Amino acid sequence: MNLLEGLNEAQSDAVQTISGPVLILAGAGSGKTKTLTHRVAYLIANESIKPSEILAVTFTNKAAKEMRDRLGVLLGQNAHNRNFMPWMGTFHGICVRMLRIDGKAIGISSNFVIYDEDDRQGLVKQAMKQLSISDSEIKAKSASSVISSSKNEMVGPDEYEAVAQFPYQKNIAKIYKKYELLRKAAGALDFDDLLLEVVRLLKDNKEVRMKWQKQFKHILIDEYQDTNAAQYNIIKLLVNDKQNICVVGDDWQSIYSWRGADFTNILNFERDFKGAKVIKLEQNYRSTGNILDAASNVIAKNTQRTDKKLWTLAGAGSPVQVHELFDESEEANLVASRISSHVSIGARKFGDFAVLYRTNAQSYTLERAFIQLRIPYQIIGGVRFYDRKEIKDIIAYLRLVYQPQDRMSFSRIANVPVRGIGSTSLEKFFLWQSGSGLDIISALANLDQTNIITARAKQSMSDLGKKLKIVQSMLETASPKELIEKLLSLTGYLEYIADGTPQAEDREANIGSLLSDAQNFASLPDFLEEVALMSSADTSSDDQKVTLMTLHAAKGLEFPVVFIVGVEEGILPHARVYEAGLSELEEERRLAYVGMTRAREELHLTYVQSRMQFGQRAYNQVSRFIGDMGNQIIASAPTMKITKQEEEFFSDEPFSVGEFVRSASFGSGEVVEVDGLALTIKFDDGRTKKLNAEYARLEKI
DNA sequence: TCATTTAACGTTTTT
DNA sequence: CGTTAAATGA
Numbered sequence: 001m002n003l004l005e006g007l008n009e010a011q012s013d014a015v016q017t018i019s020g021p022v023l024i025l026a027g028a029g030s031g032k033t034k035t036l037t038h039r040v041a042y043l044i045a046n047e048s049i050k051p052s053e054i055l056a057v058t059f060t061n062k063a064a065k066e067m068r069d070r071l072g073v074l075l076g077q078n079a080h081n082r083n084f085m086p087w088m089g090t091f092h093g094i095c096v097r098m099l100r101i102d103g104k105a106i107g108i109s110s111n112f113v114i115y116d117e118d119d120r121q122g123l124v125k126q127a128m129k130q131l132s133i134s135d136s137e138i139k140a141k142s143a144s145s146v147i148s149s150s151k152n153e154m155v156g157p158d159e160y161e162a163v164a165q166f167p168y169q170k171n172i173a174k175i176y177k178k179y180e181l182l183r184k185a186a187g188a189l190d191f192d193d194l195l196l197e198v199v200r201l202l203k204d205n206k207e208v209r210m211k212w213q214k215q216f217k218h219i220l221i222d223e224y225q226d227t228n229a230a231q232y233n234i235i236k237l238l239v240n241d242k243q244n245i246c247v248v249g250d251d252w253q254s255i256y257s258w259r260g261a262d263f264t265n266i267l268n269f270e271r272d273f274k275g276a277k278v279i280k281l282e283q284n285y286r287s288t289g290n291i292l293d294a295a296s297n298v299i300a301k302n303t304q305r306t307d308k309k310l311w312t313l314a315g316a317g318s319p320v321q322v323h324e325l326f327d328e329s330e331e332a333n334l335v336a337s338r339i340s341s342h343v344s345i346g347a348r349k350f351g352d353f354a355v356l357y358r359t360n361a362q363s364y365t366l367e368r369a370f371i372q373l374r375i376p377y378q379i380i381g382g383v384r385f386y387d388r389k390e391i392k393d394i395i396a397y398l399r400l401v402y403q404p405q406d407r408m409s410f411s412r413i414a415n416v417p418v419r420g421i422g423s424t425s426l427e428k429f430f431l432w433q434s435g436s437g438l439d440i441i442s443a444l445a446n447l448d449q450t451n452i453i454t455a456r457a458k459q460s461m462s463d464l465g466k467k468l469k470i471v472q473s474m475l476e477t478a479s480p481k482e483l484i485e486k487l488l489s490l491t492g493y494l495e496y497i498a499d500g501t502p503q504a505e506d507r508e509a510n511i512g513s514l515l516s517d518a519q520n521f522a523s524l525p526d527f528l529e530e531v532a533l534m535s536s537a538d539t540s541s542d543d544q545k546v547t548l549m550t551l552h553a554a555k556g557l558e559f560p561v562v563f564i565v566g567v568e569e570g571i572l573p574h575a576r577v578y579e580a581g582l583s584e585l586e587e588e589r590r591l592a593y594v595g596m597t598r599a600r601e602e603l604h605l606t607y608v609q610s611r612m613q614f615g616q617r618a619y620n621q622v623s624r625f626i627g628d629m630g631n632q633i634i635a636s637a638p639t640m641k642i643t644k645q646e647e648e649f650f651s652d653e654p655f656s657v658g659e660f661v662r663s664a665s666f667g668s669g670e671v672v673e674v675d676g677l678a679l680t681i682k683f684d685d686g687r688t689k690k691l692n693a694e695y696a697r698l699e700k701i
Numbered sequence: 702t703c704a705t706t707t708a709a710c711g712t713t714t715t716t
Numbered sequence: 717c718g719t720t721a722a723a724t725g726a
Contacts, residue, residue, distance in 0.1 A: 060716080092716055117715080135721095191716060259715065359713055364717090381715085415702095422702045457702095533716070552714045574713055591714080614711080615717040 003042045003074065007035070014246075014279045015039045018047055018218070021273035022246040023266070027310045028295070028597035029286025029558065032248055036222060037067050039246065040086060041074040043218055054086035055216040055238070057094060059223040061534055063556060064089045087216070091231050092533050095194040098201070098212070100525070105205050108189070108197060111525070113403045114532035115183065115190040118387070120144050122408055123186075127178035133171055143175050150176070151192035152228045152260030154199065187405040195230035202237040213240035223556075224249035224269070228260035236272070243273055251306050252299050255552060255591050257583075267306065284310045286558050288317025291603045294629040295596040301628050302586045319634045320596075322626055323606045328362075328566075331606050332369035335563050338604070339546055340373045342561075350376055351543030354559040356551050356595045358572045362565060363548055370546065378542055380549035386531050390497055390507045391514055395531055397487050398480075401472045402524055404439035417496035419464065425457035441468050467491065480518040480527040551595045562599035564592075568607045568620035592625045 004012050011031055014024050015038045026032035040056055043049040058064040068085055071077075077084040087094060100110050115123065124144045128135065150160050157180055161173035183190065189197060202209045216238055221227070224247035227235070239245050247269060254263035270276045284292055292312055299305065325331045335355055342348045355366055360382055370377045385391065393416050396409040403409075407430065415421045432450045433443040444465025447458050467490040471483060478486070488494055488511070497507045521527035541547060547559070551572075566572060573588035596603060607622045 090716065194716090255714075256716090258713080361712055361717090418703080420702070424702085550714060571713095576713065587714095612717070 003038050003045060007031075007038060008283055010279055010281050010283075011035045011038070014281070015042050017277055017279070018043060019242065019244055021243050021269070021276035023269045023273075023276050023278045024246065024248040024281060025266075025278065025306065025308065026248050026250055026281040027284060027308055028250065028253060028594070029284040030281035030310070031283075031285055032222075032250075032281065033063070033067065033070075033556075035281065036220060036248055037070045037074065040067075040220065041071055044086075045075060049218060051084055051086045053215065053217040054220070055094070055218070056086050056088045056220045057091055057222060058088065059090065059226060059556070061090060061093065063222065064093070090533065091227075091234065092191060092194050093529070095198040095234070096529050096533070098198055099189075099194065102201060102205075102208050102211075103197070105208055106197065106201050109187065111187065111403050113186075113188045113399045113406050113409070113528065114194070115188045115408065116532060117144075117191075118392075119188070119408050120148070120179075120190045122411075123182055124175060124179055126407075127175050127182055131171075131174055131178055133175065138168065138171055138175070143172055146172050147176050147179060148190075148192055149260055151190075151196055152230055154196065154229050154233065182407075185405060186407050187403045188408070192230070195228075195234065199230055199233045199237065202234070209237060212238055216240070217242065217244060219245045221245070221247045222249075225251050225254040225263040225266045226256045226261040227265050228262060230260075232262070232265050239273075245273060252302075252308070252590060253555065253594050255555065255587060255594055257587055280308065282308055282310055284312045286600055287312065287597060288314045288601060290316050290319050291596065291599050294320045294603070295593050297630040298589060298596065298625050298628045299593040302589050304583065304586055318602055320603045320605065320629065321634055322567075323604060324622070325606060325608045326610070327608050328365045328611045329369070331565055331608050332365040334606065335366065335565065335604075336369040336373045336375055338563075339561075340375055343375075348561065349543065350546050351541070352560040353563070354547045354549070354554065354557070354561070354598065355563045355565060356549060356554050356598070357565050358551055358574060358591075360550060362571075366548055366565070370548075375546060376544060377546040377548055380541070380547060381553040384534070385510070385513070386534060388507075388510055390493075390510055393493070394484060394487065394511065394514060395528070397468075397471075397491070398483060398524065399528060400440065401468060401475065401483070402528065404441040404472070407440065410440050414461075414464070417492060419460045421457055421460050421464075425453055425461075428452050429457075429461065441465060441472060445469065475524065480521050480524050481515055483524060484515055484518055551591050554598050555594055558598050558600055560600045561602040561604070562595070563604045563606065564595050565606045566608070566611070567592075567605045567623045567626055568611070569623055570613075570618070570620045572623055572625065589625065592623075 004015060007015060008031075011034070014022065014035050018039075024032070024035065026035070036056070040054060043054060044051055056064075056067065058067060068088060071085070072080075075084060087097075089097075096114070099108055099112070103110060103112070121140055121144045124147070125135075125140045128138070128140060128143070150156075157173065157176040160176055161170070164170045164173045183193075202212065217240075219235070219239060221235060226249075235245070247266070249263075249266045251263045251266055254261060254266075257263070270278065287295070289312055292310055296310060323331075323334060325334060339348075339350070339353050342353075343350055357363065357366075363379055363382065367377070367379070386395065393413060396412040399406050400409040400413065411426060414426050429443070432452055433440060436443055436446070436449070438446060444461050447453065447462050447465075453461070470490065471486050474483060474486060494508065494511070497511075498504050517530075518527055521530065547557075551564070564572075569575075572592055573585055577584035577588055605626060607620070607626070610617050610619050612618070
């Protein structure tokens with residue numbers, strides 16, 4: 001296969017320039033992923049570089065997976081055969097692998113667990129409790145985010161303390177220190193540590209650094225505009241004297257500065273890597289002319305940006321459509337009914353549509369409208385699968401068995417299912433355990449050494465300890481799936497969640513999918529790593545469903561038809577940036593640009609006269625970005641204010657009390673209670689069931 | 702110790 | 717508005 005076939009001149013240049021630093025400035029829809037994938041394939045097939053000598057860093061796991069799949073096709077190899085695959089993944093994923101191999105050089109045991117946002121916040125709370133700093137003084141959430149951003153800027157607890165001035169900051173410094181102590185004692189690393197510790201590893205150990213520099217003969221970084229200080233340092237430390245580094249990015253699409261990303265990294269690339277070759281990809285293969293022009297006009301208002309001129313061979317296409325509506329439910333109905341009619345005349349399939357919004361909260365109204373019109377949809381983002389309670393419980397059990405120092409996980413499951421171990425008993429247990437020198441599971445087996453815990457709690461604890469011990473003894477031999485199954489049966493977890501509510505079915509189903517997920521992993525650490533680093537945006541998409549997601553989650557994706565809802569002052573741009581300053585406003589503009597450039601053929605923007613926000617009706621003005629778009633847009637007149645009767649027709653609930661329905665499995669019956677999607681139905685055979693309106697396939701009669 | 706009620710609280714985006 | 721944390725009673 002000719003790996004240069006189908007590439008334009010600039011793309012082909014980017015693929016073939018294999019030695020020395022390369023900066024690819026890739027506009028939206030310019031074939032960035034294609035170029036990157038071909039470059040990797042070219043290195044392997046034409047330059048005889050071993051896959052293991054290539055490091056390719058992507059922004060999400062999904063992007064890594066996609067690249068793997070494409071690479072498999074290009075090279076004629078099975079994408080699942082990792083032997084033919086370079087080191088590929090997110091910064092976090094790559095760092096985990098490096099730390100598992102070499103972490104011991106800086107005192108990190110290979111069985112560390114990874115703490116996510118929630119875990120970190122929980123641990124911050126514990127730290128605050130021990131320091132007797134109340135939550136009203138400092139919110140655990142804000143302390144946690146200060147710690148995170150400090151870490152992203154590579155500011156350790158001591159450095160933070162040194163610059164802390166106000167009492168507030170001094171208290172945070174205390175919390176930061178305590179947090180680090182507790183975290184280390186638990187044998188855990190948080191998200192930010194993964195990066196930070198790799199920097200430390202490579203900085204402090206010349207041998208290790210040389211080893212990795214020698215290993216990675218070619219380094220490729222995607223979405224370079226979204227790298228933060230720690231990631232930047234990792235790159236600098238990994239690049240060897242041959243300087244074969246290729247970065248791809250677009251400063252116009254930098255939307256993560258609030259997470260520490262610094263797009264000056266991409267602007268400074270030529271300074272950091274002397275003699276870099278700069279290649280611009282400016283031909284857009286995605287959108288029609290009108291969409292591209294409107295988006296370019298929006299971004300043109302930004303002052304902090306590079307100059308690029310995107311162009312397309314595609315025709316002008318249909319103009320961008322702007323719709324003004326009465327309120328948010330009408331907005332949702334417009335989106336839903338447009339989609340519905342386009343699909344019913346056979347012009348599109350559901351998977352052709354994406355609805356984008358600024359904040360997750362906006363998805364509620366849309367969901368309701370979609371349920372009413374029976375439109376299949378999927379939400380990307382929102383609550384991650386692995387963030388659901390029942391899943392987190394099981395994961396906590398697994399983590400504890402794997403790393404028996406992990407207090408966070410133990411506190412989570414100590415009384416789940418309920419076994420009479422309350423917060424006081426738990427506190428007493430920790431008090432004794434920390435002095436005993438035993439890990440948690442061993443301590444549970446040696447409770448007779450203490451008498452500060454009541455006999456009843458002691459009994460439950462040692463029972464739990466025995467069960468954990470059993471699973472722990474299976475660690476070496478059993479697969480992740482078998483471990484979960486054992487835990488479920490020992491703890492009676494499934495019985496615990498089966499409480500007869502409609503949600504119980506969902507929970508059960510979730511545990512089912514957890515089991516089938518687990519099946520794909522040979523070892524527990526691999527599985528736990530996947531669970532910790534899998535993001536909500538990584539959910540694979542279903543082309544039979546409309547996709548709903550935030551503008552952030554849409555980065556890197558494309559759809560034939562895109563709706564952006566809530567294009568209003570206060571939402572896009574978000575109200576929060578008004579007081580923040582120009583650079584934040586410019587980031588909102590980039591966010592709008594990212595959203596608009598997801599559209600291939602049709603782009604709709606909506607705004608409303610009034611919207612419920614914070615439980616109150618707000619009257620937002622149309623977003624300034626719409627005014628910036630120029631004349632590529634057509635506006636539709638505001639629809640008539642809906643009448644009372646119609647409002648009732650579009651009631652929030654798909655079903656209401658007193659209606660008669662027929663279910664495939666239970667026959668016909670009467671709706672006696674409606675609680676959101678949870679319906680209580682009295683069936684004709686006398687049984688009363690709680691069902692989920694979304695899944696139960698009910699038919700009105 | 703646990704379950705139910707009540708109050709407060711907060712919404713930007715996420716690896 | 718909807719969710720989660722504290723407060724209360726059993």
